[in-house]
Amino acid sequence: MTTAAPEQPADVVNRLRATFRTGRTKPMAWRTGQLHRLRELLTERGADVAAALHTDLGKSSTEAYRTEIDFTVREIDHTLEHLDAWLRPESEPVPVHLGADARAWTQIDPLGVVLVIAPWNYPAQLLLAPLVGALAAGNAVVVKPSELAPATSAALARLLPEYLDTDAVAVVEGGIPETTALLAERFDHIFYTGNGTVGRVVMRAAAEHLTPVTLELGGKSPAFVDRDADLAVVADRLARGKFLNAGQTCVAPDYVLTDPGTAAALEPLLARAVETLYGTDPQTSAEYGRIVNERHYDRLSGLLDSGRVVVGGEGDRADKYLAPTVLADVDPGSPVMQEEIFGPILPIVTVDGLDEAIGFVNDRDKPLALYVFTESEETRARIAAETSSGGLGYGLPLAHLTVSDLPFGGVGESGMGSYHGRWSIETFGHRKAVLEKPLH
Numbered sequence: 001m002t003t004a005a006p007e008q009p010a011d012v013v014n015r016l017r018a019t020f021r022t023g024r025t026k027p028m029a030w031r032t033g034q035l036h037r038l039r040e041l042l043t044e045r046g047a048d049v050a051a052a053l054h055t056d057l058g059k060s061s062t063e064a065y066r067t068e069i070d071f072t073v074r075e076i077d078h079t080l081e082h083l084d085a086w087l088r089p090e091s092e093p094v095p096v097h098l099g100a101d102a103r104a105w106t107q108i109d110p111l112g113v114v115l116v117i118a119p120w121n122y123p124a125q126l127l128l129a130p131l132v133g134a135l136a137a138g139n140a141v142v143v144k145p146s147e148l149a150p151a152t153s154a155a156l157a158r159l160l161p162e163y164l165d166t167d168a169v170a171v172v173e174g175g176i177p178e179t180t181a182l183l184a185e186r187f188d189h190i191f192y193t194g195n196g197t198v199g200r201v202v203m204r205a206a207a208e209h210l211t212p213v214t215l216e217l218g219g220k221s222p223a224f225v226d227r228d229a230d231l232a233v234v235a236d237r238l239a240r241g242k243f244l245n246a247g248q249t250c251v252a253p254d255y256v257l258t259d260p261g262t263a264a265a266l267e268p269l270l271a272r273a274v275e276t277l278y279g280t281d282p283q284t285s286a287e288y289g290r291i292v293n294e295r296h297y298d299r300l301s302g303l304l305d306s307g308r309v310v311v312g313g314e315g316d317r318a319d320k321y322l323a324p325t326v327l328a329d330v331d332p333g334s335p336v337m338q339e340e341i342f343g344p345i346l347p348i349v350t351v352d353g354l355d356e357a358i359g360f361v362n363d364r365d366k367p368l369a370l371y372v373f374t375e376s377e378e379t380r381a382r383i384a385a386e387t388s389s390g391g392l393g394y395g396l397p398l399a400h401l402t403v404s405d406l407p408f409g410g411v412g413e414s415g416m417g418s419y420h421g422r423w424s425i426e427t428f429g430h431r432k433a434v435l436e437k438p439l440h
């Protein structure tokens, strides 16, 4: 079987469902075999994927391997190492009234045919890491790469069928019309990564078939900096976390929340951190990425006058280059604070201390990540107890999502459900309750 372009979404889904019904995707050997093949794709053809990522987003090869290709290889290795244990039935105590010979346990079943819809910012990782979980859980999978990263979409559409079982894994390329057509079909789970507006479209379509969804969304992830923190370290880590992939990272620190004195001290340190990372002219740095397209470039340019420019502020539309930019004296009512920035602009907003910072976070949508830089155990404990966010990072942005057994996902407006490591098995499987009572 091939995934030739003219195949209609309904035919793709029917074909995969027929495969799933044969039971082919359930044995451990099929699952691990597919994971090994995906690993081979990434090791043998990683350079093709890296080249596509460079075309789409100006990602350096180092960054492409670190954040997408090797990231996925690690997810595969972790899954191969632990899958047996994750899938082992788990016994549960049985109440006395059922008798001493009764037993109860849970087992995880595959769901069936699942759909994975990926965005453009980490277009390989965010398609392949969910695919790892879906295959490991024994499903047939349709993956839909983002049309806004066309080179990566084309590379994956070419490579995945070369390596994986095409009767059980299909790549459907395209934009809104193709995705809308796919969403009309009945899936057993839909895993969507992207923005909340489309998340609602996905959830509405899924409701027609009572299909469960995982929504990996975004939002404004705050970084609270306490006055006791080592600000040189904070500036370095904030700059690395923010300007990776030119700020187009769902868990990037969106803005800094700190008191006015700390803000003043942080400004020159952030400027220095940017220079250390990318030199005096980041446009010439091989390590600095590009904005995905002109539309996003124009949107981001419109946010630059929301504050006083500490560093950056320049851009080159033809090159889709926007300098790593820090804005100070930013008013919470300004445009840059109204939407997820999703680009290389770091506003500093001042509050008078921890209470106001907690209030500021709680007045807004629950973020995908919240970062806290402090030496104070009490401050860390208060933020953990008094705020809600998808993830919480003390002292280091982004890194929590590299810990394979931490669930990665949002809460409220930043999403629902989670994945990575064993959490992917829970997401892409059904934990079935089983009771056994002997007949004699």
Ligand code: NAD
Residues within 6 Å of the ligand: 117, 118, 119, 120, 121, 122, 126, 144, 145, 146, 147, 148, 174, 175, 176, 179, 180, 193, 194, 195, 196, 198, 201, 215, 216, 217, 218, 219, 249, 250, 251, 340, 342, 368, 409, 410, 415
């Ligand atoms: P995008 O524009 O690539 O859209 C994501 C997917 O949705 C694509 O595959 C696209 O084809 C599809 N799509 C777009 N419009 C659609 C429609 N009307 N109907 C059906 N499908 C449609 O990516 P994006 O949404 O711009 O991604 C950026 C957002 O994603 C940010 O908010 C970011 O924070 C979030 N994000 C979240 C995570 C996470 O893991 N939580 C990761 C990356 C990005």
